[in-house]
Amino acid sequence: MRIRLAYYSGSGNTQCVAQLMRRFIKNHEVSTFFIKKNRKMDEEYDALLIGSPVYAYMPPLTVMEFVSSLKGRGRPAFIYLTKGLISGDAGRKLAKVLKKNGFVVTGVSDLLMADSLFILLLREGSFLHKIMLYPNKNIEARVKKLSRTITERLLKKEEKIPPGKWYVPITTKIAALFWKKEQKLQRAFLTDERCDLCGACEGLCPRKNITVEKSVIWGDDCEFCLRCFHRCPQTAIQIGTYTLRSPRYRGP
Ligand SMILES: Cc1cc2nc3c(=O)[nH]c(=O)nc-3n(C[C@H](O)[C@H](O)[C@H](O)COP(=O)(O)O)c2cc1C
Ligand code: SF4
Ligand code: SF4
Known part of the structure; x- marks a missing residue:
């Protein structure tokens, strides 16, 4: 197979x-x-x-x-x-x-x-x-x-689809609130002095939402996967001032 x-x-x-x-x-x-x-x-x-x-x-x-x-x-x-x-x-x-x-x-x-x-x-x-x-x-x-x-x-090859969960109407409401907040957060992406304009983040973004020229520019098609943030080789990406001391994470 x-x-x-x-x-x-x-x-x-x-x-x-x-x-x-x-x-x-x-x-x-x-x-x-x-x-x-x-x-x-x-x-x-x-x-x-x-x-x-x-x-x-x-x-x-x-x-x-x-x-x-x-x-x-x-x-x-x-x-x-x-x-x-x-x-x-x-x-x-x-x-x-x-x-x-x-x-x-x-x-x-x-x-x-x-x-x-x-x-x-x-x-x-x-x-x-x-x-x-x-x-x-x-x-x-x-x-x-x-x-x-x-x-x-x-x-x-037997069909096995999980049943619906009782709490989904609640999580759907929480999700709507999250995506509203995310719109603000995606506008807060910035680079600090460690950025050497290597361009890696442009290739990393699964939504082609980043352009690197004289600076790093984020568009408005971000789904907040955080691939750019966690995987920048210089750890130069911040989300406003919220993440100055946050760990970066690249999987187990
Ligand atoms: C924007 C965002 C939203 C998330 N929402 C949930 C969630 O609703 N429930 C959950 O269990 N984990 C949530 N997580 C955690 C991820 O699902 C989890 O860490 C996942 O393994 C990340 O996989 P990845 O590294 O392949 O993207 C969220 C992570 C992100 C970045
Ligand atoms: S990957 Fe990091 S160092 Fe490279 S251009 Fe993007 S923000 Fe700058
Ligand atoms: S968080 Fe994900 S989708 Fe948003 S710009 Fe970074 S890599 Fe692209």
């Missing part, structure tokens, strides 16, 4: 899981694809594996746009989510779009990992920072186990 593992990742959790799955899924050909805005994927696969983080209880917009463009033609699909705490409606939302587009959705699974958003509120090396990283413990063993389940489910 040729498995296509298409994933999206901000700080690096979902990316790390994708790399581990590639190592642990045996006897099948696994090829990976990093999901970016408007990036097209070929059709040369027998089964689809989608990896997505949870942003405000939902899949990121880029992942939703991507899965909406796919054609299942009866092929099996499986979804894994990485989350900081609560996945809300993210898995079901993706599963429903995939099903509508002709995939047989064989399961959705959540992996608890360090929270790439809440880490912004912490101080480098603090006790809370260490606690925040704790969910990454045993990630290899958890991914190894999940990889076995995924292969079995994809081969069996």
Whole structure:
């Protein structure tokens, strides 16, 4: 079976899981694809594996746009989510779009990992920072186990979509408040004196929202994945003055 593992990742959790799955899924050909805005994927696969983080209880917009463009033609699909705490409606939302587009959705699974958003509120090396990283413990063993389940489910090709959760109307309201606040936060991105205009952030942004010329310029199409913030080689990106002492995080 040729498995296509298409994933999206901000700080690096979902990316790390994708790399581990590639190592642990045996006897099948696994090829990976990093999901970016408007990036097209070929059709040369027998089964689809989608990896997505949870942003405000939902899949990121880029992942939703991507899965909406796919054609299942009866092929099996499986979804894994990485989350900081609560996945809300993210898995079901993706599963429903995939099903509508002709995939047989064989399961959705959540992996608890360090929270790439809440880490912004912490101080480098603090006790809370260490606690925040704790969910990454045993990630290899958890991914190894999940990889076995995924292969079995994809081969069996039986539909398994999770039921709706009772708390989703509440998380939807919280998410709306978050995205309102995010509009202000995305305008607060700036670089400090460590920026050497290397241009890495331009290539890192999955939404092509950054231009580097004589300075670094952010557009208004940001989904706050924080890839630029966490992965700038000079740690030169700040969000206003909120993040002067925040740790940067690049996955386990
Ligand atoms: C903007 C944003 C919103 C988030 N919202 C949630 C959430 O609603 N529920 C949750 O469990 N984790 C949430 N998280 C945490 C991430 O889902 C989690 O850390 C994930 O593993 C990050 O994966 P990535 O590094 O591949 O982007 C959020 C992170 C960000 C950046
Ligand atoms: S990646 Fe960092 S150092 Fe490089 S241009 Fe962007 S902000 Fe500046
Ligand atoms: S600008 Fe930064 S936070 Fe916004 S989408 Fe691009 S990489 Fe993510």
